[in-house]
Amino acid sequence: MIQARRAADAFSASRGSAPHGVWSAPGRVNLIGEHTDYNDGFVLPFALPHRIAVAAAPRSDGVLSVATLGDDGRLRQAAPIAVADLEPGAVTGWAAYPAGVAWVLRDEGVAAGADLVVAGDLPAGAGLSSSHALECAVALALLGLAGRSPDDEPGRAGVARWVRRAENDFVGAPTGLLDQTASLCCVEAHVLFLDVRSGKAEQVPFDAAAHGLEVLVVDTRSSHSHTDGGYGARRAGCEEAAGLLGVPALRDVPPDGLADALDRLPGRLRPLVRHVVTEDERVLRAVEVLRAGGLADLGPLLTASHASLRDDYRVSVEELDVAVAAALAAGALGARMVGGGFGGSVIALVPVEAHGTVVRAVLDAFAERGLPVPRTFTGVPSAGAGRDF
Known part of the structure; x- marks a missing residue:
């Protein structure tokens, strides 16, 4: 208001x-x-x-x-x-x-x-x-x-x-x-x-505080844009891969058919497909975790998502990787970049009592590298x- x-x-x-x-x-x-x-x-x-x-x-x-x-x-x-x-x-x-x-x-x-x-x-x-x-x-x-x-x-x-x-x-x-x-x-x-x-x-109900947790958002102040060529190139690559595989979209590649699908694609497209197929599976597993009430179990899924975005989709940048690594080292249960990539923000699943420790670790890591001071806040579903x- x-x-x-x-x-x-x-x-x-x-x-x-x-x-x-x-x-x-x-x-x-x-x-x-x-x-x-x-x-x-x-x-x-x-x-x-x-x-x-x-x-x-x-x-x-x-x-x-x-x-x-x-x-x-x-x-x-x-x-x-x-x-x-x-x-x-x-x-x-x-x-x-x-x-x-x-x-x-x-x-x-x-x-x-x-x-x-x-x-x-x-x-x-x-x-x-x-x-x-x-x-x-x-x-x-x-x-x-x-x-x-x-x-x-x-x-x-x-x-x-x-x-x-x-x-x-x-x-x-x-x-x-x-x-x-x-x-x-x-x-x-x-x-x-x-x-x-x-x-x-x-x-899906999501009450991190009831589990003694919070979603810490780190705005790395590394600005990004969806109108540059990187985002569009990856989307075009996904569409090309789906066409070569004969499916309407990469969502239609089943996890147990991923290895076979990758064998049928040129090397430049394989990482994109691997990320999309495994990321869809991570979403479904995350929903299962929330329905079961095991919020802390989201941590490894978040971290795996970041690794996939960094290594396969190749949309991370130094600031995002530094924030994720620092948060994890300071006690976050999981962390990953959010958004289209090439800059932007990171989220970390953090025990409430570790909030100050994680924030300080992220700020220190950025200062050591001469990066802009990030902005942090707790993300609350609204x-x-x-x-x-």
């Missing part, structure tokens, strides 16, 4: 009137299941308490006007553009994300102009899905101004697909459905077990996107 009030106050101060409403959406931590979403696989995210809020009011001239409130309290105004003129390439930089959502919604019958003022406390480039939180909040705001609810047809899952289209086709980032769905559909005190292919979702007021 703090970010919603900031957005509303900034709107009123800059526009001279109160907004019609304020909508917000959270970032996410993916407990496990990385690079599996665009392979039709399984993911297990939860929403963070950190949010992006959008204060909005309708315009009668068909123009989309977007401003964002910086940490310094100043508004950064993007160039206004007519919704009718939106097309890929017409808007660049941060404003492409809200513009892309308006572009998609125009095809869904929501084509009116709007004034939007954005505020939030999700760090950009931290691998915590700040761009998707922005897009989801904008989608709910534009729908709300049109008198539509995200729970109306096609529902939140459908809105997630609209946001993915904005990200893929307007912004140019070849992301899957994980982040949008998490931001829109997660609920407090649960992780979301999602079968991306079928859309089947299960809210509510998904909605209207604040």
Whole structure:
């Protein structure tokens, strides 16, 4: 609610009137299941308490006007553009994300102009899905101004697909459905077990504190981007491998058929396939662990996921590896990078009493290497996107 009030106050101060409403959406931590979403696989995210809020009011001239409130309290105004003129390439930089959502919604019958003022406390480039939180909040705001609810047809899952289209086709980032769905559909005190292919979702209770544990998030301040070539190259490699194997997606390679599948592929594609197949299995095992109440047993799965992302998928960087190694050496039960990679954040499953020790070990390890001071906080499963007021 703090970010919603900031957005509303900034709107009123800059526009001279109160907004019609304020909508917000959270970032996410993916407990496990990385690079599996665009392979039709399984993911297990939860929403963070950190949010992006959008204060909005309708315009009668068909123009989309977007401003964002910086940490310094100043508004950064993007160039206004007519919704009718939106097309890929017409808007660049941060404003492409809200513009892309308006572009998609125009095809869904929501084509009116709007004034939007954005505020939030999700760090950009931290691998915590700040761009998707922005897009989801904008989608709910534009729908709300049109008198539509995200729970109306096609529902939140459908809105997630609209946001993915904005990200893929307007912004140019070849992301899957994980982040949008998490931001829109997660609920407090649960992780979301999602079968991306079928859309089947299960809210699995997740109370780390009841087990004397916490999910420590380490923002390494090594910024990443999904619009560079590394992410897209790996997605293309997965699609090529699936084609060579004659399956719709890598999700269809069974674990007991992995060795045979790898023998049929060129060497450059084998590590990608090995990661996706084994990561899907780790997600399914993690869900079994949570259902059985053995939260501490998640630790080895998290660490194995990081090793696979580092060695097979090759999306880790020094900062992520340093944070994982330091956390494990200081007593974390498991740790791994989260997000698309090439920078961003790490999560560690930590006994509550070891919080200070693990944080200090991570800070010391970064200082010894001359790396930027990371930011740490406890990730608590929180509510998904909605209207604040």
